[in-house]
Amino acid sequence: MESLLTSSQTNAAFQLKADFVPLTVMRLQSADLDNLAQQLTSTFRKAPNYLDQAPVIIDVTELKKQNIPFDLNAICSLAKTHGFIPVGIRGLSDDEYKAAEANHLANMSRSKKIPKTSVSAVAEEEPLVIKSNSLIIDKPIRAGSQVYAKGGDLIVLCSVNPGAEILADGSIHVYGQLRGKAIAGAKGDLNAQVFCRSVDADLVSIAGYYLMDAVNKPADPSATIHIHLKNKKIVIKTL
Amino acid sequence: MAKIIVVTSGKGGVGKTTTSASFATGLAMRGHRTVVIDFDVGLRNLDLVMGCERRVVYDLVNVIQNEANLQQALIKDKTVPKLYVLAASQTRDKEVLTQEGVKKILDELSKEFKYIVCDSPAGIEKGAHMAMYYADEALVVTNPEVSSVRDSDRILGMLSSKTGRAVEGQEPIKEHLIITRYNSNRVDSGEMLSIEDIKELLGIELMGVVPESEAVLDASNKGQPVIHNLSSSAGQAYTDIVARFLGEDVPMRFIEKEKGFFKRLFRSHKEVAV
Numbered sequence: 233m234e235s236l237l238t239s240s241q242t243n244a245a246f247q248l249k250a251d252f253v254p255l256t257v258m259r260l261q262s263a264d265l266d267n268l269a270q271q272l273t274s275t276f277r278k279a280p281n282y283l284d285q286a287p288v289i290i291d292v293t294e295l296k297k298q299n300i301p302f303d304l305n306a307i308c309s310l311a312k313t314h315g316f317i318p319v320g321i322r323g324l325s326d327d328e329y330k331a332a333e334a335n336h337l338a339n340m341s342r343s344k345k346i347p348k349t350s351v352s353a354v355a356e357e358e359p360l361v362i363k364s365n366s367l368i369i370d371k372p373i374r375a376g377s378q379v380y381a382k383g384g385d386l387i388v389l390c391s392v393n394p395g396a397e398i399l400a401d402g403s404i405h406v407y408g409q410l411r412g413k414a415i416a417g418a419k420g421d422l423n424a425q426v427f428c429r430s431v432d433a434d435l436v437s438i439a440g441y442y443l444m445d446a447v448n449k450p451a452d453p454s455a456t457i458h459i460h461l462k463n464k465k466i467v468i469k470t471l
Numbered sequence: 472m473a474k475i476i477v478v479t480s481g482k483g484g485v486g487k488t489t490t491s492a493s494f495a496t497g498l499a500m501r502g503h504r505t506v507v508i509d510f511d512v513g514l515r516n517l518d519l520v521m522g523c524e525r526r527v528v529y530d531l532v533n534v535i536q537n538e539a540n541l542q543q544a545l546i547k548d549k550t551v552p553k554l555y556v557l558a559a560s561q562t563r564d565k566e567v568l569t570q571e572g573v574k575k576i577l578d579e580l581s582k583e584f585k586y587i588v589c590d591s592p593a594g595i596e597k598g599a600h601m602a603m604y605y606a607d608e609a610l611v612v613t614n615p616e617v618s619s620v621r622d623s624d625r626i627l628g629m630l631s632s633k634t635g636r637a638v639e640g641q642e643p644i645k646e647h648l649i650i651t652r653y654n655s656n657r658v659d660s661g662e663m664l665s666i667e668d669i670k671e672l673l674g675i676e677l678m679g680v681v682p683e684s685e686a687v688l689d690a691s692n693k694g695q696p697v698i699h700n701l702s703s704s705a706g707q708a709y710t711d712i713v714a715r716f717l718g719e720d721v722p723m724r725f726i727e728k729e730k731g732f733f734k735r736l737f738r739s740h741k742e743v744a745v
Contacts, residue, residue, distance in 0.1 A: 372674050374624045374625060374628035375621045376624075376628055390674070394624070
């Protein structure tokens with residue numbers, strides 16, 4: 233499969249390349265042809281250059297959901313007369329797709345069945361997991377230790393003790409007491425904020441602005457302290 | 472296999488050696504073969520507190536450097552049958568301690584003893600690191616004052632990241648808190664941190680509170696671990712600590728303000744006199 237897709241033979245008649253072309257999806261909410269024609273005309277008028285000859289996917293998911301009957305071929309020719317080029321259909325099961333005799337349209341239903349083997353192969357090649365840069369610490373951060381969440385948020389499930397230093401490029405969340413030094417937005421993110429149960433820190437800094445001896449110990453143990461930047465000043469308040 | 476217990480604190484002068492001596496003595500008095508090792512190479516205090524300073528022929532460094540074998544270096548305690556001391560050298564420094572050398576000694580001692588108590592030097596440098604590296608459990612000694620608690624916090628961080636168990640990803644070292652030189656009256660007047668403050672900050676289980684007592688200094692000077700002095704509060708506190716370590720359920724003592732009738736009478740008398 234790989235050799236087919238990335239064929240680099242010079243004498244090949246063609247090359248198959250994966251590409252990501254933006255496609256417009258027309259989500260139908262009504263199957264009434266007059267109504268559709270009216271809206272197509274007005275929409276086309278708004279952006280004729282953009283929409284002229286634009287490939288479009290007809291999405292009938294909503295119609296199916298509401299059990300509205302529709303004439304696919306009529307809708308397609310209507311779209312064509314208004315300058316669109318229907319290239320795909322979405323929202324039909326395999327059987328319905330066959331029954332609709334719409335083989336000039338590619339079946340682009342999300343539920344499209346792909347043979348199992350290739351599913352697992354694809355999954356192995358490109359896992360769809362996007363890892364965030366947050367750092368989660370579940371032990372107390374003790375004196376003399378330094379923890380830095382590079383490029384993300386720092387989440388501490390325990391307390392930060394005096395003499396410790398915590399840094400994050402993003403925000404800092406402490407589900408305990410915040411003591412020692414806390415530096416959020418270490419690379420200048422002015423939107424970085426600090427959240428904790430109670431604060432008694434030597435220093436709290438957000439994007440370079442800092443406050444020495446930041447203290448706020450609410451009597452209510454369920455309270456949350458919110459520290460953020462307002463007019464270049466560090467503000468501590470209880471949520 | 473022996474259990475290796477490090478007595479550590481970070482800060483100096485808080486009572487590590489006093490605790491090591493009394494704890495090891497207490498374990499031996501309860502019938503367990505115990506050896507206590509002084510890791511404070513270059514300073515050497517444990518043998519003084521244990522009262523065996525005149526019997527040190529070979530020491531820890533001699534054994535590490537293969538100048539003597541363990542049997543030659545182990546000093547048998549005069550009063551407690553199952554207790555042995557391995558002294559530190561006064562003429563070397565801590566750089567001679569190597570991980571392999573320490574491991575060799577501990578492995579050899581493990582065959583013979585049930586408990587190995589390592590008396591750590593102050594600080595967070597090599598001596599302290601070597602003393603804690605192979606530990607199974609740790610007694611963290613803290614005084615009720617801010618700098619001592621902070622140093623203990625630092626040491627706890629090292630215990631959970633720089634020891635053999637942490638490096639090899641084994642079950643973490645069991646940490647026990649021992650608060651020494653505690654004076655409940657001074658806590659009440661705000662001069663000392665309270666037990667609750669310390670526990671809250673360090674977040675480890677409290678194993679015992681040793682009250683400030685003149686008997687401790689006296690015992691050190693005499694070379695008899697204070698646990699032998701059962702009429703003193705410190706001696707009783709260490710007896711309790713050993714019992715708790717051995718799994719007995721002993722209620723905490725010496726944490727309440729003294730409220731005896733005579734004490735009150737004496738105090739009010741003193742106040743009148745002032």
